[in-house]
Amino acid sequence: MDLIVQFIKDEKQRLLHALKDADVPAVDDLLALHDQGWNRIIKHGDFGRWSEAFAALPQPEQTEASFSDVVCIEQVEGEPVDTQTIEVALRGLLPWRKGPFDIFGVYVDAEWRSDFKWQRVLPHISSLEGRKVLDIGCGSGYHLWRMLERGAALALGIDTSPLFAFHFAVVKRYTANTQAFYLPFGIADMPEAMASFDTVFSMGILYHRKNPLAHLLRIKSLLKSGGEVVLETLVVDGDAQTCLMPQGRYAKMKNVWFLPSVDMLTLWMQRLGFKDVRCVDVNVTSTQEQRVTDWMRFESLADYLDPDDASKTIEGHPAPKRAIMIAHI
Numbered sequence: 042m043d044l045i046v047q048f049i050k051d052e053k054q055r056l057l058h059a060l061k062d063a064d065v066p067a068v069d070d071l072l073a074l075h076d077q078g079w080n081r082i083i084k085h086g087d088f089g090r091w092s093e094a095f096a097a098l099p100q101p102e103q104t105e106a107s108f109s110d111v112v113c114i115e116q117v118e119g120e121p122v123d124t125q126t127i128e129v130a131l132r133g134l135l136p137w138r139k140g141p142f143d144i145f146g147v148y149v150d151a152e153w154r155s156d157f158k159w160q161r162v163l164p165h166i167s168s169l170e171g172r173k174v175l176d177i178g179c180g181s182g183y184h185l186w187r188m189l190e191r192g193a194a195l196a197l198g199i200d201t202s203p204l205f206a207f208h209f210a211v212v213k214r215y216t217a218n219t220q221a222f223y224l225p226f227g228i229a230d231m232p233e234a235m236a237s238f239d240t241v242f243s244m245g246i247l248y249h250r251k252n253p254l255a256h257l258l259r260i261k262s263l264l265k266s267g268g269e270v271v272l273e274t275l276v277v278d279g280d281a282q283t284c285l286m287p288q289g290r291y292a293k294m295k296n297v298w299f300l301p302s303v304d305m306l307t308l309w310m311q312r313l314g315f316k317d318v319r320c321v322d323v324n325v326t327s328t329q330e331q332r333v334t335d336w337m338r339f340e341s342l343a344d345y346l347d348p349d350d351a352s353k354t355i356e357g358h359p360a361p362k363r364a365i366m367i368a369h370i
Contacts, residue, residue, distance in 0.1 A: 044096040048210055049079050056222050063173050063195045067232035071224065078225030082203040091207045094133025095214075097126065099145070104215045108190035110156040112183060113143040114215045134207050136337040139180040144211065152337035155183040157330045158244065158273065165321035165367055167269050169193045172239035175263060177228050178246040182209035185221040196221040199228060234262045244273035245363075248291075253299050257313050264370050270315065272366040275300045276323070277359050281308050285358065292345035292354040292361060303364050315368035322365040 053075055060068045082088060103117035116122055128147045131137075140151025170192035176184055179198025182205070188196040198209070200223065209223040228246075241260050250256040260270050277285045279302035291297035301309065303320045310318045331342040342361070347353040352360050 045092045059195055059220055065237050066235055070232045074226045074230055075224055082206055082225055085203045091134060094130045095207060097130035106216045108186040111141050111143050112186045114145060116145055138337055139183050150334040150336050152331060152334060152341055154330045159184060159187050161322045161324060162365055166271055174240045175238045176242045181205050182223050189219055189221055197224060199224045199226060201227045228259055236265050238263050238268060240269045242271045247274035248297050248300055251298050254309060261370055268370055270368050273363055276303050276362055276364040281305050287358060290356055291358055310368050318368040320364050321367055324363050326361040326363060
């Protein structure tokens with residue numbers, strides 16, 4: 042536990058310097074939220090187990106990282122680390138839902154192939170070179186590392202999952218000087234009207250919002266003039282007046298509220314004052330992208346679909362289809 046507590050303290054100091062260097066406003070508020078978020082995580086019933094797993098990971102003298110399709114941490118020199126010890130430690134942080142990662146030769150095959158989504162997004166977004174980027178609902182932080190790969194000057198991720206915070210910490214422990222940070226709180230806690238980010242990503246979040254228009258407006262308030270939003274969300278087929286609100290669950294998820302058509306989503310964004318709104322990709326989620334693995338052994342997409350008709354969810358709704366929207370302010 043001492044090791045993760047020290048990591049949290051050190052990370053707060055690194056975050057302080059990064060925010061000041063990037064001229065991000067509301068620094069004190071963000072640092073206070075960072076503390077509050079980690080205080081909640083410390084009180085989690087699994088914190089002790091996760092801390093032990095984190096502490097069991099080795100600390101070679103020299104390591105290097107690469108942020109390609111597989112986010113990879115490698116040992117540069119010294120006595121080779123024991124992969125069995127590493128695997129046992131990483132399995133202490135099950136389930137791994139967003140990846141993949143390779144930690145000193147141990148391949149973490151997460152439930153979601155997050156690289157698939159990144160490959161769909163990357164060709165359509167503005168260059169991230171030198172930009173301040175915010176990823177709302179960043180999960181394990183996988184995409185933060187890919188944003189650094191593309192030259193982002195600062196990549197901030199916010200998410201409320203305690204376990205995702207540890208997944209991010211595993212990589213950040215060996216890449217302490219990189220400008221990626223996990224902030225353990227949600228979009229509702231972000232300081233108002235920061236208007237300071239060049240790019241804001243919201244991927245896989247909108248359909249969990251009871252008020253999707255408020256979420257879009259919050260994104261708008263976080264962007265600087267001319268900034269870009271990259272929105273990825275579940276959609277359904279239909280015209281500008283089509284939107285599905287499930288009566289109960291959707292693909293066994295109870296926290297799904299609105300699934301608009303692409304045309305309705307475009308209308309929402311235009312009415313809220315976004316400019317240059319366009320849909321750049323529509324993709325039906327496959328069982329190659331989201332599936333049960335040895336690192337996530339619970340139910341996954343195949344269990345959420347009608348066993349006799351994969352075009353429908355188990356409740357009879359259209360199967361998950363995701364659109365990527367790009368817009369500016």
